[in-house]
Amino acid sequence: MSNKESFERIKKxxxxxxxxxxxxxxxxxxxxxxxxxxxxxxxxxxxGEITNLSRPSSGHIYFDIxxxxxxxxxxxxxxxxxxxxxxxxxxxxxLILGSITTYEKxxxxxxxxxxxxxxxxxxxxxxxKQLKEKLSKEGLFDDKYKKEIxxxxxxxxxxxSKKGSVIKDILNVQKSRFPNITxxxxxxxxxxxxxxxxxxxxxxxxxxxxTVDTIIIARGGGSIEDLMCFNDEExxxxxxxxxxxxxxxxxxxxxxxxxxxxxxxxxxxxxVAAKIAVPDKQDLTDKVEMVRNELxxxxxxxxASKHKELEKLREKIQSLKTELxxxxxxxIKSKEKDGESKKYKRIIITMGVIILIIIIYFIxxxxxxx
Amino acid sequence: MQEKFDKNIEKxxxxxxDFDHFKIEESKANSKFCEGNKVLDDCLNIxxxxxxxxxxxxxVDGKIVxxx
Numbered sequence: 001m002s003n004k005e006s007f008e009r010i011k012k013x014x015x016x017x018x019x020x021x022x023x024x025x026x027x028x029x030x031x032x033x034x035x036x037x038x039x040x041x042x043x044x045x046x047x048g049e050i051t052n053l054s055r056p057s058s059g060h061i062y063f064d065i066x067x068x069x070x071x072x073x074x075x076x077x078x079x080x081x082x083x084x085x086x087x088x089x090x091x092x093x094x095l096i097l098g099s100i101t102t103y104e105k106x107x108x109x110x111x112x113x114x115x116x117x118x119x120x121x122x123x124x125x126x127x128x129k130q131l132k133e134k135l136s137k138e139g140l141f142d143d144k145y146k147k148e149i150x151x152x153x154x155x156x157x158x159x160x161s162k163k164g165s166v167i168k169d170i171l172n173v174q175k176s177r178f179p180n181i182t183x184x185x186x187x188x189x190x191x192x193x194x195x196x197x198x199x200x201x202x203x204x205x206x207x208x209x210x211t212v213d214t215i216i217i218a219r220g221g222g223s224i225e226d227l228m229c230f231n232d233e234e235x236x237x238x239x240x241x242x243x244x245x246x247x248x249x250x251x252x253x254x255x256x257x258x259x260x261x262x263x264x265x266x267x268x269x270x271x272v273a274a275k276i277a278v279p280d281k282q283d284l285t286d287k288v289e290m291v292r293n294e295l296x297x298x299x300x301x302x303x304a305s306k307h308k309e310l311e312k313l314r315e316k317i318q319s320l321k322t323e324l325x326x327x328x329x330x331x332i333k334s335k336e337k338d339g340e341s342k343k344y345k346r347i348i349i350t351m352g353v354i355i356l357i358i359i360i361y362f363i364x365x366x367x368x369x370x
Numbered sequence: 371m372q373e374k375f376d377k378n379i380e381k382x383x384x385x386x387x388d389f390d391h392f393k394i395e396e397s398k399a400n401s402k403f404c405e406g407n408k409v410l411d412d413c414l415n416i417x418x419x420x421x422x423x424x425x426x427x428x429x430v431d432g433k434i435v436x437x438x
Contacts, residue, residue, distance in 0.1 A: 152372035152417075162426075171424070182423045205427060281417055284375070288413045291382050295406045298389035299399065306396050 028104040035109060041100035046072065046111060047119070050092045061088065065096060065111065074098070076113040085233055086118055086130040093119040124224050128231050131258055135233070140240045140262050147245035147264045149276060150213050152284070155182040156277050157206035157215040157244065159199055162187035166220045166270045173274035178281045184212055190219040196229040200238045207243055214277045215244050217259065218270035221252040230257035239263055249273025375416050378409045 001009075007018040022030075035041055048065035055061055059078035064071040074096065076084075088094075097115040102108065118126050135141065156174075160166050167185075174181065186205060188198035199217060206212050217239075219230070229235070230250050236258045239246050245264040250257050253268035260266040267273035385406040388394050394402055426437040 150372050152375055154372075178417075180418065182425065185424060185426045186428070187426065284417055285414065287379070288410050288417075291379055291386075292407065292410045294386050295382055295389075295403065295410070298386045299403045299406075302389040302392060302394075302399055303396075305392065306399075 025104070028102065028107060031107075031109075032102045032104060035100050035102060038100075043097065043099055043114070046096045046098065048072075048094070048096070050088055050094055051090055053088055053090050063088065063090075065094070073108055073110040074113050075103075075110050076116065080114055084116065086127045088116065092126075095119055124228060124231075128258065131231060131233055131236075132261065135236055135258065135262065140236060145240070149245050149247065149265055152178075152279055153181060153214040153277060155184060155209070155211040155213060157202075157209070157212040158183050158185045158218070159188055159202040159206070159215065160185075160218040160270070161190045164220060166218050169271045170216065170218060170274040173271050174278050177275065177278045181278060182211070184209065191222060191226045191229060193229075196232045196235050199229070200235055203238050203242050203246070212244055215242065215246045216249060216270075216273050216277055217246060217263070218249040218273055219251065220270065221255065227251055227255060227257055230259040232258070235259055236262045247273045247276050375413055378413045378416075381409050382406045 003023070007021065010016050010021065011018065046065060048067050048071075051064045051066050051071065053061070053063040059081075061076040061081050063074050063076070065074050066072075076088075095117045096111065096113050097117075098111045098113040100109055101112055103110055139145065158167075158170060160170070162185075171183075174183065184206065186202040188202050189195040190199075203215065203217075206215055219227070227250060230248075239248075239259055239262045247265045247267055248257070248260045248263040249267040249270035249272060250260060251269075256266075265276055267276050385402050388402065389399070428435055428437060
């Protein structure tokens, strides 16, 4: 039966006019219209504890926000929750910005969430911890991605506040260690809402300079809130993507920000950051002199060794000369000996022949005489 | 700057190694020694080649401007 037929039947049976009857959709639409147009229910902050949290595959997040007595259903749609910088958990105290509307199909009213801020004592810490875990899982802190800091930089890009002692400390370190390195300074805010974007922009600008080969981001100590801008996800990703190696010197030794973890090198203070970036010129000069001494020593050793070789050759020649003389003498002696023995032989032979002739003479004489 | 410095130091180290292993002839030794010293002088020149410059950069109307 269509609506039209129904209205006609009602009119006949009960005598009620069509104009006095509302459909389900009409009343739902009316309620929705009432709620969405009420300024007291639009873009309001609601404080409470998260419960019944669910994350379906659609990417939307659904949960209830409750206090001691009541609860309100909340929907945190994908388009809004993609920038959430911490993980939602049941039991977490939060401050929610959103607007009340209805889900007409179920006649439920719900808070459409635009933004969630964690609360409680550890709110900042929680946000920090969760972002740290997220970026760590993505590998943004891995050593393999850390760029090498050049031992002798051509030009240092310095991002810091123009006011305060930090810039003075850095320049003092630089002047005392290596006074002839160029510094390109970009003065930025180092705390507050705008600081993060200014630092991001400064990193992008310095990356356009071919001469800049080291960047220092420096800030003095402060409260956790003062340093919060260095726990920003976009800043962390900008530091990670920088082609120029970045050294952070943020706060004091005990302060650790997300920027420190993602930086190519973290220094405990701004002055130490400057020391890491700027080599000590005297050390390098000493190195040159050390190599020069080494060169001189090697050269002297080389010459000395060649002299030794020469001396050995000279000794060898001398000994060969002596040996030659000796051999010659022996040779002469042996020759002389040879000559004498031949002479004796000759005498003996001659004497033998004479004796033989005499014997033959006496034999012939006896034969003739007989 | 750093690359040139390191290259020079390496060059001299090679000369030193040649001396240590007597790979060169004596006649070349003198000129090698002079060359090594010259390269080290270049290293010192690299360390002194320019004065300190502090340039402040800012962005005005979307353009990068140097304040020096």
